[in-house]
Amino acid sequence: MAYEHILVETHDNVGVITLNRPKALNALCTDLVREVGSALNDMEANNEIGAIVLTGSEKAFAAGADIKEMADKSYMDVYLEDFITNGWEVITTCRKPIIAAVAGYALGGGCEFAMMCDFILAADNAKFGQPEITIGTIPGAGGTQRLPRYVGKSKAMEMVLTGRIMDAEEAERAGLVSRIVPLEELKDEAIKTAAKIADLSRPIVFTAKESVNRAYETTLAEGLRFERRTFHATFATEDQKEGMQAFAEKRSPKFNHR
Ligand code: HXC
DSSP: OOOSSEEEEEETTEEEEEEOOGGGTTOBOHHHHHHHHHHHHHHHHOTTOOEEEEEOOSSEEEOOBOHHHHTTOOHHHHHHTTTTHHHHTHHHHOSSOEEEEEOSEEETHHHHHHHHSSEEEEETTOEEEOGGGGGTOOOOSSHHHHHHHHHOHHHHHHHHHHOOOEEHHHHHHHTSSSEEEOGGGHHHHHHHHHHHHHTSOHHHHHHHHHHHHHTTTSOHHHHHHHHHHHHHHHTTSHHHHHHHHHHHTTSOOOOSOO
């Protein structure tokens, strides 16, 4: 399928979506978000693909929702079209792991886009922020909810109330990103990390992702019960048998369900 605002590639069993609206620093206009949703749905349905990388340019992952597109919308416009839920949440419903590989600006909706992914790898020039307050609005795609879960209340509140931007090192210290890599290695490292996941057992990867996500949606006791049951369920798979036998036989496992 031909896209206008994104590039789509596959590297063996890894799908890569690159936001590609350079003149607007990858501002997330409606068409771009729709294209990302469509590409993700294709990758989710493609059995060859086991994990996905979502990235942008060296200068910007995405500088936010498209301010020019939003500026004149009325309350009724945004209410009726359910502005921003519409299309964005495909990232959060995808069962295959999605790594956000962030270089440059990840601001506003760009930071929210990255936080919807399963984890964030940052280039050393990455900058994260929720500057919506400086243009008379607030985060609308999860920033006030996901940022505190990543970095805690104090830092999230400061960022949302002041619009202050944090650099990659602060983001790593705060737990927003899993690790920092040199800018020139970001894409390769993200693909390598995704390939490592894609080579593992697909059902077990899905189970692990589902279980970690439970931590954000339920109590500790319920989450532990969910984990125990899904852990038990892994013993019903051939891949658990193969993985443990391979360990005992000192060889690499050959998982069936890629
Ligand atoms: C539309 C944008 C944009 C955006 C940048 N551009 N960000 N267009 N929406 N969010 C456009 C600029 O208008 C300009 O186009 C071109 O990209 C280059 O931007 P510059 O400002 O000239 O670049 P620079 O001086 O390097 O500054 C980079 C920047 C700045 C610091 C990232 O662009 C900036 O502050 N952008 C807005 C950041 C922001 O407030 N994001 C939150 C948006 S609200 P022209 O044609 O003029 O050259 C949001 C709400 C989310 O995300 C709610 C739910 C999703």
